[in-house]
Ligand SMILES: NC(=O)c1ccc[n+]([C@@H]2O[C@H](COP(=O)([O-])OP(=O)(O)OC[C@H]3O[C@@H](n4cnc5c(N)ncnc54)[C@H](O)[C@@H]3O)[C@@H](O)[C@H]2O)c1
């Protein structure tokens with residue numbers, strides 16, 4: 389059990405310095421948060437969607453007003469370049485504005501009854517108290533992507549952010565309270581993930597768990613949720629294939645591959661993890677890709693012009709090194725690689741060629757700035773290889789042929805397919821994966837369905 393007043397140090401991955409400390413909460417704090425959320429739910433769920441929408445819009449305005457402050461907090465605790473952090477704050481805020489409106493469209497329906505003296509009325513009601521557990525790689529967006537639809541539908545939320553990046557979450561919640569959202573409606577609990585999640589899993593008042601993180605932890609939470617049959621949303625790991633057909637526009641493909649691969653230093657669930665290039669254009673693509681990647685600047689995300697910040701921790705660096713060493717041992721060749729002076733958590737963008745599917749980087753999520761390039765000969769071959777994964781989150785396809793785009797994308801077993809687009813994520817679309825990449829969707833009108841129960845009234849006249 390967590391002792392009173394124990395703290396967690398928050399460090400800047402670019403410098404290693406401790407920038408702040410937060411309470412290392414545990415079961416006590418987890419239960420207290422549910423107490424407050426359950427109490428708050430009684431009133432919050434009874435407000436009209438228009439009253440909740442107005443408060444969400446005030447929160448949106450405050451997040452917008454404090455964009456620079458929030459972005460700086462994020463860069464300092466997570467490492468991503470300031471321009472990316474600013475982009476994430478805007479992306480995170482877009483979920484608040486989207487669901488401020490979507491809540492007004494929680495429509496019901498009437499269904500013609502068999503009996504003439506009966507009426508059937510269907511409605512959608514908030515599930516109640518929801519618990520969100522979120523990762524370090526997107527400290528703002530992974531929270532608002534859950535909390536915005538939850539609050540809009542009338543739910544209240546308790547959130548455990550990753551211990552590496554709690555400061556953005558805490559500041560976001562302060563702005564929510566400043567906007568007039570009642571204190572109990574949204575709470576952040578920092579600390580022991582095991583103690584806190586176990587307390588929420590055991591608590592019957594928590595009716596929904598929304599988790600974003602690794603597939604391994606997601607499976608564990610899925611098992612634990614069975615005891616009280618909690619509703620589940622799981623946004624898990626990915627291993628995105630990026631396919632460049634022989635007829636692709638090379639410039640588009642290179643730009644899309646760089647955007648997908650090196651965002652957040654490769655630490656996103658939708659990063660291209662495997663790059664399949666038709667054998668007829670491999671040399672042309674690899675040359676152009678290397679030229680673009682070699683221009684990326686590695687450094688402290690607070691520095692002007694930095695494109696790739698540090699990785700989150702030492703184990704992340706070790707994993708990327710392992711994937712590279714394994715590939716080289718199995719015959720890969722280094723086209724560009726980590727030639728940077730910096731040490732510690734910085735890792736330069738790396739490109740490997742002559743890659744084969746036996747290499748670990750072609751099977752496991754690298755979560756770093758490594759781009760393995762392999763070649764293929766036919767559509768049938770590349771679809772089969774691209775689908776040969778337990779993951780099914782994002783995939784990318786570059787082609788100038790419409791028939792190829794439609795035929796291949798329909799065969800790809802992935803929840804998100806970027807066609808000539810390396811950055812498909814947006815608040816209005818249903819983000820989520822097939823297979824072991826998760827359950828449910830976040831974003832769009834699908835995203836609010838995760839936070840409601842469907843009920844029907846059968847009225848005997
Ligand atoms: N599908 C998506 O939308 C999405 C988005 C971001 C990250 N991810 C995935 O998340 C992973 C990287 O994030 P991460 O390292 O924070 O993942 P993680 O699974 O280690 O941690 C995620 C969250 O779960 C908590 N946690 C860890 N172990 C736990 C346990 N046993 N019980 C309860 N909670 C626990 C952590 O403290 C953190 O808050 C990658 O696999 C990435 O693909 C997926």
Ligand SMILES: O=C[C@H](O)CS(=O)(=O)O
Nearest residue numbers: 525526655656657658813
């Ligand atoms: O890392 C996972 C995030 O969901 C990526 S995105 O910002 O939604 O594209």
